[in-house]
Every structure is written in C-alpha cells, then in structure tokens.
Amino acid sequence: MRVMCPMANQFIKEAISEENPKWEKCIQRQKMLYHREDDIRSPFARDYNRIIHCNAYRRLKHKTQVFFATRNDHICTRIEHVNHVSSVSYTISKYLGLNTELAVAIATGHDVGHAPFGHFGETILKKIAEKELGDTFWHERNSLRFTDKIETLPSPDGEEYNLNLTYAVRDGIISHCGEVDERAIFPRNEDLDLDDIKHPSQYPPYTWEGCIVKIADKIAYLGRDIEDALSLKIISKKQLEEHTGIPDINNTLIMHNFIIDICRSSSPEQGIRLSRKHYELMQKLREFSRDYIYRHERLATYQKYAGLIIETIYETLRKVFDGYRTIIAAEKEYGEVFPTLSRYFIKWLQKYSRDYGGFVRDSKYKNSAIYDLSCEKDYIQAIIDFISSMTDSFAIEVFNELTSF
Secondary structure: OOOOOOOOOOOOOOOOOOOOOOHHHHOOEOOOOOOOOOOOOOHHHHHHHHHHOOHHHHHHHHOEOOOOOOOOOOOOEHHHHHHHHHHHHHHHHHHHOOOHHHHHHHHHHOOOOOOOOHHHHHHHHHHHHHHHHOOOOOHHHHHHHHHHHHOEEEOOOOOEEEOOOEHHHHHHHHOOOOOOOOOEEOOOOOOOOHHHOOOOOOOOOOOHHHHHHHHHHHHHOHHHHHHHHHHOOOOOHHHHHHHHOOOOOOHHHHHHHHHHHHHHHOEOOOEEEOOHHHHHHHHHHHHHHHHHHHOOHHHHHHHHHHHHHHHHHHHHHHOOOEOEOHHHHHHHHHOOOOHHHHHHHHHHHHHHEOOEOOEOOOOOEOOOOOEOOOOHHHHHHHHHHHHHHOOHHHHHHHHHHHOOO
C-alpha cells in the first residue's frame, strides 16, 4: 500500500474548483460555447479535448524541439516535449492536490503557436515582425493567438468556430514561459486582460496550476536535449562529465528527481519551488546545454538554413500584396509556378479575411475574420501567422518549390 507523505495535498484548498473564489473567472469563455445535453466533461476537460483535436496540435509532431528535420525517429519533436510537460504537470498537480484537468489542458496547449524550426524560427519571425510591424513575435503569445483566433473546430452542424477556451487555460498558455529562471513561483491575483501581456514572463500565471506548467516546461527538456545531443554526437559523455559532474544522462530519472524535489519543497506559503540543490543543478544543466548544444556550429548551420527558408517564403508572399485584389494577384502570379504555396496561402486568406466587394467568406466559417486585406499591415500579419503555422517539413517543401525549376 502506498503511503502519502505529509506534503501530499498541501494545495487542495488552492485548487481551481467551484469552492475557489477564482472559479467563475477561470471558467469564463470569450463567447458562449455550444452545449451538449449529455456532456459529462468539466470546462477544462472540454478545453483539453478541443486542443488535441485542432490542427495546430497535430502539426507539432513535425515541428522541431532542438534538432531540425532529423531522420532519427527517436529524436525529440515539439509534440514529445508537450507530452513530457503534460505528464510532469499532471504528476505534480495530482500529488499537491491541484486541478489536474486544468494543468493538463494548459500543458497540452502551451506550444500550439510555436514556429517551425524551434526557437530559431521564432527568432526569425520576431525580426520580421519588428521590422515590418513595429511589433514582436514570441511563441507564448502566438500560442494564445492561435487558440483565440486561428484554430477552429466544427460544431455539430458543421460550422467552423474558434476554440474559445476558458480564461484559466488561455492565461496558462501565454504565461508559461520556461526560459526565465525563478526558484519559486506564485500566482497573481489580478484577472488581467490577456491582450495586455506584452512580453514573456511579464506576469506570473493566474492559477497555481499555471505555475505548475511553467516550472514543468523548464524541467521537461533538461535531460532530453542532452540525450539527443549525445545520440547525434553533438556532445560527448566526457564533455558532459567534465562540465556538469554527471557521467551520463537518463532523462526519466532526471525528471523524476525534479518532480519529487518540487513536491517536497512546495507549499502555499513557499510557492511552487525547487530546493537550492536542484535549482543549482537546473542552472548547471541549462548552462551546459546553452554553451555546448544550442551554440554548436552544426546548429548554427541549420539556423542559417531555417532563416533562408522562412525569409524566402516571406519575401515571396510579400510581393503579391495588392489590397483587395491580393487573392486574385496571388492566384495569377503563383498559381501555376508555385501551386503548393499559392493554394494553401489563398485558403488561409479566404478563411480569415473580412468580406469585401467581390469576396464573401464561405458561410461555414463562423470564426473571427481577422484580416482587412486593404491594410498592408494586416496582410503582413497574415503571412507571419501562415508561416508560424507551418511544420518544418511543409516549410522545406514550399522552399524547394520556390527554388526549383
């Protein structure tokens, strides 16, 4: 028989439930969602289902975690990372007495807006957004943009609607940034308008469950990236031991040890936290990965390749802007020479553009119309959205189409 230690269920009174004063805000949706009389799911379980059925989630299996377009089936992809974060979040939330359905929904959706080619692709789109729009691009905000405005699911009558997730899940998605180190995390009390969040880690999550996902995102890749780098001979075991004191990496064991440490160290008074020992270990592993993996010359070459692909696709689409005639211009200029690019981009514009003289969206699309094609900045945003939705493999396919004769 398993015996629970005294730290178990410490957060049960903090969990997002009907007894929690944050409950009504947490389950709030931007619009009314259709109701099924026989639905047995909680609001957060329903969000989880809506996320895993959307196309952005499905595409994560062909998006980079760290290593691009590898032919090794056992190298981590973005969807495996998401599954790790979900697993870690569930385990910690379950033990501490928090709402596991909420934690898993946030974790499952946290990277749906990630660019192709991992953080390198994100950096390239950020440069384009800063130059062309005077704005920025970061995958946490783009994940919220995708769940709010891009991804759709059919209703029972076949009409396409946005995902329309709950506030708590949406908040956890934009607040999840795992790139900033904190030893302890506490939720905020303010129920912000999420559009007011302008940069990563500007605010902590609104819920303890969101805090769990934020720290789970950090520990989920610590050992996995090193495992992959060893497998691909980016680094050696000798380097690993010399710089970290660890002779070999077992990602399962590393995640287990961090999970146990968080469960033992956390409390409502002390926050979701790591012990000093494990915080310092996390820092050591991240510094090693930064210096010997992420900055490796082989990845630098791939970064240039990814930049060439994304910039070529962007510049090609940028040329056909012609106000309300843009869809016609794209078909005329690229329909025959670049059929794959033109077909999918035109479909994108037709789904998300507002009606105008000569163009009316298909009546099945009840999702938000977010582009005014008379506005050049809206068109540039459409290109950025379209590229950020791509898998690595589709971006490479389009690039090959653009550079082949």
